[in-house]
Amino acid sequence: MPVRRRCRWPRPASGRGNLHAHSVLDDFDPVLSRARVGSPEAFTVLYRDLARPVAAYVRACGVPDVEDTTSEVFLAVFTGLASFTGTQEQFRSWVFTIAHRRVVDVWRRGSRTVAAVPYEADTDVRTSASAEADALDGLGEEWVMEMLGHLTDDQREVLVLRIVGDLTVEQVGEVVGRRPGAVKALQHRGLAALRRILQAQAVPL
Amino acid sequence: VSGSDDNQDMRAHLDELLVTGQPVPGNDELAAFVAALRRVADAPAPTPTPALSAVLRDGLAPASSRTLVDAGEHWSLRPGVRRLARYVAGLSLAAKIILGAGVAVAAVTGAAGIDAVPAVVRVPANAIVSAVVDLFTTGPATPVRPAPGDGGAGTPATGTPGPGPTAGAGAPGMSPSAAMPADPAGNGGTAPGAGQPGPMQPAPISPKMPLAPVSPMIPPAPVSPMKQPSQVVPPALGSPMGSLGLANPRPRTRTPRAGMGD
Numbered sequence: 001m002p003v004r005r006r007c008r009w010p011r012p013a014s015g016r017g018n019l020h021a022h023s024v025l026d027d028f029d030p031v032l033s034r035a036r037v038g039s040p041e042a043f044t045v046l047y048r049d050l051a052r053p054v055a056a057y058v059r060a061c062g063v064p065d066v067e068d069t070t071s072e073v074f075l076a077v078f079t080g081l082a083s084f085t086g087t088q089e090q091f092r093s094w095v096f097t098i099a100h101r102r103v104v105d106v107w108r109r110g111s112r113t114v115a116a117v118p119y120e121a122d123t124d125v126r127t128s129a130s131a132e133a134d135a136l137d138g139l140g141e142e143w144v145m146e147m148l149g150h151l152t153d154d155q156r157e158v159l160v161l162r163i164v165g166d167l168t169v170e171q172v173g174e175v176v177g178r179r180p181g182a183v184k185a186l187q188h189r190g191l192a193a194l195r196r197i198l199q200a201q202a203v204p205l
Numbered sequence: 206v207s208g209s210d211d212n213q214d215m216r217a218h219l220d221e222l223l224v225t226g227q228p229v230p231g232n233d234e235l236a237a238f239v240a241a242l243r244r245v246a247d248a249p250a251p252t253p254t255p256a257l258s259a260v261l262r263d264g265l266a267p268a269s270s271r272t273l274v275d276a277g278e279h280w281s282l283r284p285g286v287r288r289l290a291r292y293v294a295g296l297s298l299a300a301k302i303i304l305g306a307g308v309a310v311a312a313v314t315g316a317a318g319i320d321a322v323p324a325v326v327r328v329p330a331n332a333i334v335s336a337v338v339d340l341f342t343t344g345p346a347t348p349v350r351p352a353p354g355d356g357g358a359g360t361p362a363t364g365t366p367g368p369g370p371t372a373g374a375g376a377p378g379m380s381p382s383a384a385m386p387a388d389p390a391g392n393g394g395t396a397p398g399a400g401q402p403g404p405m406q407p408a409p410i411s412p413k414m415p416l417a418p419v420s421p422m423i424p425p426a427p428v429s430p431m432k433q434p435s436q437v438v439p440p441a442l443g444s445p446m447g448s449l450g451l452a453n454p455r456p457r458t459r460t461p462r463a464g465m466g467d
């Protein structure tokens with residue numbers, strides 16, 4: 001029985017705003033207002049909107065206990081909502097800032113364990129029905145994590161925040177405490193390193 | 206605009222296209238990797254912990270949310286205080302008592318020695334420290350010999366007790382030296398109502414010499430039959446307390462004092 005896996009994220013025509021169209025709340029301001037007074041429904045809406053990218057960011061940064069760390073991030077977000085004011089994009093950046101601090105805490109505790117499982121195409125039994133899905137499924141999560149393991153911490157974090165967190169260069173700079181020029185440089189060096197590794201491995205698509 | 210700037214702009218533009226998931230000719234592998242990385246966030250959300258589940262189910266009170274944040278900041282800002290509190294809490298009862306006594310001694314000593322401390326606090330603290338120092342330096346059984354020429358203000362009376370209270374005597378409970386005005390000539394002070402004038406040189410203290418009264422209102426202090434006269438400490442002549450006018454001339458035996466309910 002072939003496993004069909006589809007990418008549920010539509011390819012954008014242009015710009016970054018279309019990448020995570022499903023995560024943009026149309027009624028963000030009312031939800032935020034209700035969350036400020038402790039509404040559980042508003043908390044649930046915000047959690048469902050951002051839990052997956054935050055968890056992916058935490059996982060990509062090599063944090064071993066993704067569930068606990070993600071929950072800690074949202075507990076800090078919900079208990080600190082009274083001090084936040086801003087737009088939805090600023091809220092997203094603020095949430096990832098809290099997540100970044102949690103990740104740094106984990107790194108400082110010395111418990112960072114980036115998954116570095118080597119990818120072996122012969123043992124990958126996953127199949128798909130289309131060429132596009134085949135190409136995408138060939139790049140599994142483990143392989144992605146293994147590729148990210150070749151990058152430096154700063155390069156990996158910038159790329160993950162830009163791609164998974166869907167943040168702009170300026171927002172990433174605010175999250176990691178760097179200037180936009182430094183973020184662009186880290187992003188370029190990370191992409192260049194990945195390009196070299198991919199060409200060396202000659203991953204069949 | 207140099208060629209290097211053009212290259213940097215072109216490079217930044219290509220990077221931006223890649224990270225935003227747009228097709229870039231000649232970078233299919235990298236574009237596929239970016240798409241795969243983005244799909245990592247497509248995995249189901251992790252299971253919330255019980256604490257977060259409770260918040261998602263019951264919500265938070267606005268005050269409690271602020272309190273939680275404040276509490277976290279408080280503890281994060283004062284880790285040293287937290288460690289000290291844990292250390293003290295872990296001590297035994299005897300260690301806590303010793304620690305408290307040590308802190309009290311340090312506080313009194315510091316209050317007596319620091320000039321910046323107000324006189325209201327410094328003077329009593331100085332008297333306490335002097336009394337303790339005197340106790341350890343002279344010993345309770347050693348009679349204090351008056352220093353030659355020491356007879357200035359604040360020297361307690363050495364004469365025989367007078368017949369009764371006179372005008373100018375201090376209030377009950379007030380030390381004679383405090384109630385007695387200082388002699389500008391430096392002559393020895395005499396307790397009000399003393400039967401004889403104060404000598405220029407203090408009379409030598411004999412073990413059989415009766416004790417000086419604390420004040421004219423106080424009858425002569427009876428010496429406990431259990432104690433030898435040599436064990437009774439006469440008023441501290443020439444001691445730092447005496448020179449400061451803060452001496453407590455009351456002997457270290459129990460002396461009934463007037464106005465104290467006796």
